Amino acid sequence: MNDQPILRVLLGVGGGISVYKSVDLVRRLAERGCEVRVVMTQAATAFVTPLTFQAVSGHSVRTDLLDPAAEAGMDHIELARWADRLLIAPATANLMARLAAGIANDLLTTLALASEAQLYLAPAMNQAMWRHPATQANLATLRARGARILGPAEGGQACGDVGPGRMLEPLEIAAALRPRVQQHLAGARVLITAGPTREALDPVRFLGNRSSGRMGYALAEALAELGAEVVLVSGPTALPAPRVAEVIQIESALQMHAVVMERARRCDLFVATAAVADYRPVAPAERKLKKDTEKLKLDLIRNPDILAEVAALHSAPFTVGFAAETDRVLEYAQSKLTNKRLDMIAANHVGSERGGFERPDNALTVLWNGGSHELPLMNKARLARELAALIAERYGARHAAST
Numbered sequence: 001m002n003d004q005p006i007l008r009v010l011l012g013v014g015g016g017i018s019v020y021k022s023v024d025l026v027r028r029l030a031e032r033g034c035e036v037r038v039v040m041t042q043a044a045t046a047f048v049t050p051l052t053f054q055a056v057s058g059h060s061v062r063t064d065l066l067d068p069a070a071e072a073g074m075d076h077i078e079l080a081r082w083a084d085r086l087l088i089a090p091a092t093a094n095l096m097a098r099l100a101a102g103i104a105n106d107l108l109t110t111l112a113l114a115s116e117a118q119l120y121l122a123p124a125m126n127q128a129m130w131r132h133p134a135t136q137a138n139l140a141t142l143r144a145r146g147a148r149i150l151g152p153a154e155g156g157q158a159c160g161d162v163g164p165g166r167m168l169e170p171l172e173i174a175a176a177l178r179p180r181v182q183q184h185l186a187g188a189r190v191l192i193t194a195g196p197t198r199e200a201l202d203p204v205r206f207l208g209n210r211s212s213g214r215m216g217y218a219l220a221e222a223l224a225e226l227g228a229e230v231v232l233v234s235g236p237t238a239l240p241a242p243r244v245a246e247v248i249q250i251e252s253a254l255q256m257h258a259v260v261m262e263r264a265r266r267c268d269l270f271v272a273t274a275a276v277a278d279y280r281p282v283a284p285a286e287r288k289l290k291k292d293t294e295k296l297k298l299d300l301i302r303n304p305d306i307l308a309e310v311a312a313l314h315s316a317p318f319t320v321g322f323a324a325e326t327d328r329v330l331e332y333a334q335s336k337l338t339n340k341r342l343d344m345i346a347a348n349h350v351g352s353e354r355g356g357f358e359r360p361d362n363a364l365t366v367l368w369n370g371g372s373h374e375l376p377l378m379n380k381a382r383l384a385r386e387l388a389a390l391i392a393e394r395y396g397a398r399h400a401a402s403t
């Protein structure tokens with residue numbers, strides 16, 4: 001049984017009467033495979049005690065920025081980095097105003113500034129406060145910055161008014177945050193390539209590339225966390241072995257090709273993150289080459305395209321490719337998706353501020369037939385989890401369509 005969370009949710013609880021619903025929200029999120037940590041504003045503690053949230057989340061609840069004991073554990077910056085999603089529910093008018101202005105005068109608003117996680121807000125307030133131009137302007141600002149707004153619902157309010165301002169129901173909030181993806185990959189067999197290949201020139205030299213393997217290793221682990229049985233075929237990297245079912249080390253493109261083709265028919269998904277050398281020396285020298293000429297010409301020959309070959313197999317697995325491009329990213333990625341007959345492709349903008357090879361951060365544009373999704377710049381571990389969830393979703397959708 002896989003007990004890794006599929007999503008780490010930092011739940012920020014503001015001070016409003018709907019705080020009682022947020023207690024149930026923690027449960028609903030946990031049911032969907034999320035690990036939830038709760039941070040409350042001082043006002044929220046007037047409605048429900050931190051102890052209640054501690055009991056439902058299974059973790060101590062933080063309320064203060066300057067709490068030496070809590071900071072000695074997971075400090076607020078670590079907490080901000082830990083989160084895949086920052087969900088504020090209820091989001092009061094006051095909280096939204098502070099968030100819009102970038103004010104960080106308590107733990108929750110400080111976390112909101114320090115976290116790169118996707119921000120979700122579930123507003124809850126009196127209908128007149130919701131309609132007030134100040135609140136609407138703050139809402140527009142937050143939306144423009146990428147915050148996702150969940151609700152509010154319309155109806156009777158605690159104060160007796162009727163109108164918009166009720167917090168959405170916990171189930172609706174939890175569903176908006178994340179579709180259930182876990183079951184799609186439980187027991188699925190994933191074959192994944194990663195890292196660079198080395199193409200021998202002679203016994204001591206090779207042609208290589210700058211791939212660190214980091215994205216592929218992180219993705220292999222993220223897929224395993226979703227319940228898949230993962231076999232990683234890796235070129236030489238400096239990374240520790242990831243927590244997956246099996247790791248097979250290879251050096252050259254031909255070796256990677258042999259291992260993959262031998263196993264491809266027995267897998268449900270094939271994910272090609274490796275930076276496979278497109279060419280190899282026709283005949284590597286048996287002895288070390290000597291520098292006895294002024295010019296040296298290398299005779300190279302094309303390597304097999306592993307990904308295209310797997311995708312062309314009769315009853316091919318669900319195939320996911322990567323496209324590292326320096327320009328016309330979408331156009332090239334789209335043509336690789338079509339030409340190699342892939343199910344999905346993750347396009348990676350290299351050689352720019354958006355990340356890529358040898359960087360801790362990366363951003364991806366993911367394409368499939370009939371859809372696309374942007375994964376903005378974030379660290380590779382988190383990006384891998386987001387991509388793994390997307391792969392699980394698309395794989396699940398194809399599975400559902402074919403059964």
Ligand code: CTP
Nearest residue numbers: 272273274276303304305306307321322323324
């Ligand atoms: N790939 C592969 N086998 C190869 C070459 C690439 O499996 N011999 C896979 C990579 O793992 C990646 C995708 O194919 O998923 C990259 O596609 P490719 O067209 O090779 O990209 P580039 O090498 O960037 O191609 P080009 O130089 O034509 O842009």
